[in-house]
Amino acid sequence: MEQTLEHARGGALAAALHRAGYKLTNPRLAVLYVLEGGMCHASPQEVYAAGCAVYPTLGLATVYRTLDILTELGLARPSYLGDAAQRFTLHHDHHHYHLVCDACGLITDVDEEALGSVTDEIAGRLGFRARGHYLEIYGVCQRCQSSN
Amino acid sequence: MEQTLEHARGGALAAALHRAGYKLTNPRLAVLYVLEGGMCHASPQEVYAAGCAVYPTLGLATVYRTLDILTELGLARPSYLGDAAQRFTLHHDHHHYHLVCDACGLITDVDEEALGSVTDEIAGRLGFRARGHYLEIYGVCQRCQSSN
DNA sequence: GTCCTAACTGAGAACTATTTTCAAGTAGGG
DNA sequence: CCCTACTTGAAAATAGTTCTCAGTTAGGAC
Numbered sequence: 001m002e003q004t005l006e007h008a009r010g011g012a013l014a015a016a017l018h019r020a021g022y023k024l025t026n027p028r029l030a031v032l033y034v035l036e037g038g039m040c041h042a043s044p045q046e047v048y049a050a051g052c053a054v055y056p057t058l059g060l061a062t063v064y065r066t067l068d069i070l071t072e073l074g075l076a077r078p079s080y081l082g083d084a085a086q087r088f089t090l091h092h093d094h095h096h097y098h099l100v101c102d103a104c105g106l107i108t109d110v111d112e113e114a115l116g117s118v119t120d121e122i123a124g125r126l127g128f129r130a131r132g133h134y135l136e137i138y139g140v141c142q143r144c145q146s147s148n
Numbered sequence: 149m150e151q152t153l154e155h156a157r158g159g160a161l162a163a164a165l166h167r168a169g170y171k172l173t174n175p176r177l178a179v180l181y182v183l184e185g186g187m188c189h190a191s192p193q194e195v196y197a198a199g200c201a202v203y204p205t206l207g208l209a210t211v212y213r214t215l216d217i218l219t220e221l222g223l224a225r226p227s228y229l230g231d232a233a234q235r236f237t238l239h240h241d242h243h244h245y246h247l248v249c250d251a252c253g254l255i256t257d258v259d260e261e262a263l264g265s266v267t268d269e270i271a272g273r274l275g276f277r278a279r280g281h282y283l284e285i286y287g288v289c290q291r292c293q294s295s296n
Numbered sequence: 297g298t299c300c301t302a303a304c305t306g307a308g309a310a311c312t313a314t315t316t317t318c319a320a321g322t323a324g325g326g
Numbered sequence: 327c328c329c330t331a332c333t334t335g336a337a338a339a340t341a342g343t344t345c346t347c348a349g350t351t352a353g354g355a356c
Contacts, residue, residue: 022303022304023302023303023304023351023352023353024352024353025303025304025305025351025352026351027304027305027306028304044342044343045342057305057306058305058306059305059306059307060306060307060343061305061306061307061308061343061344061345062304062305062306064343064344065304065305065344077286099271099274099276101276102279108274108276110270110274115266115267115270118263118266119263119283119285122258122263122285123247123285123287126247126256126258126290127289127290127293128247128249128256128285128287128288128289128290129287129288129289129293130285130286130287131250131286131287131288132285132286132287133283133284133285133286134282134283134284134285134286135267135281135282135283135284136281136282136283137267137270137271137276137278137280137281137282138225138278138279138280138281138282139271139276139277139278139279139280140276140277140279141275141276142274142275142276145275145277170332170333171322171323171324171331171332171333172323172324173322173323173332173333173334174322175333175334175335176333192313192314193313205334205335206334206335207334207335207336208314208335208336209314209315209316209334209335209336210333210334210335212313212314212315213315213333213334297356298355298356299354299355299356300353300354300355300356301351301352301353301354301355302351302352302353303350303351303352303353304349304350304351304352305347305348305349305350305351306347306348306349306350307346307347307348308345308346308347309344309345309346309347310343310344310345310346311342311343311344311345312341312342312343312344313340313341313342313343314339314340314341314342315338315339315340315341316337316338316339316340317336317337317338317339318334318335318336318337318338319334319335319336320333320334320335321332321333321334321335322330322331322332322333322334323330323331323332323333324329324330324331324332325328325329325330326327326328326329
């Protein structure tokens with residue numbers, strides 16, 4: 001268990017937090033570990049549940065606080081994938097976005113460099129300095145189309 | 149007042165509700181009137197406040213219920229513009245999206261046909277039947293850039 | 297290594313937003 | 327005009343998020 005937290009300490013998120021002057025505490029490392037471990041569209045509640053497996057005394061308030069810090073540092077961002085729950089998505093260097101199926105709730109990640117240049121161009125034309133974008137396409141996924 | 153409600157009755161939203169078998173009651177017409185009157189990025193609370201001006205006994209629960217109906221019919225959609233509040237956006241025929249300023253909260257609507265064809269093409273390639281998309285570009289608007 | 301202090305923590309209270317419940321009211325087909 | 331299923335507003339219930347606070351801890355100074 002301690003080992004997993006130490007592992008998170010070496011990650012990119014931990015480095016960014018440290019650089020910004022935040023302490024690398026075990027609760028925070030547990031949250032970072034969960035996020036970096038592939039739980040990339042997690043609600044605070046889900047992060048909390050997964051984090052407790054790594055660091056049992058983790059508190060829900062700390063999860064919210066850590067996600068706030070990541071948002072403030074521009075490393076994550078709240079997103080809202082179809083359902084009402086607030087979710088957080090880690091930022092990546094590449095442009096990526098979501099296909100959300102209205103029928104089964106499946107979320108598919110897609111990388112598309114082309115889209116990034118389109119949005120950057122539009123923003124630039126309007127004098128807007130873009131920091132990032134969030135795109136969600138909703139509809140019906142391939143599997144749900146065939147099962148109807 | 150009654151006149152404004154009658155005006156809403158003639159709108160596209162009212163027609164769609166009627167077609168779907170929903171009754172055109174005064175509370176619903178008040179909500180539709182507010183939405184069609186340009187309050188296009190409104191939170192339920194804001195719709196409620198504006199709706200009360202048109203139909204004073206309007207209840208908040210009815211606003212939520214009406215927005216749910218519109219969402220169910222695909223006429224509106226929850227969106228989340230930077231701040232934490234849930235907001236609803238009316239669907240339009242054209243592709244439109246939002247520039248959200250992180251500094252002042254300004255929301256700028258942009259129409260861009262080019263974007264629609266990009267997203268449709270991508271979705272099609274993946275076998276996904278797109279019903280719509282939601283794009284938000286966040287960053288700093290022109291005015292906030294100069295005032296710093 | 298140990299001390300120190302500002303930063304951080306968990307638990308639960310408080311707060312806010314949303315949904316549900318229910319008795320009373322109403323649209324609109326017959 | 328009547329009837330009935332649908333709709334309503336108010337209040338209670340629920341769910342999600344933030345705040346408060348006394349105790350704990352990271353990590354720089356020595």
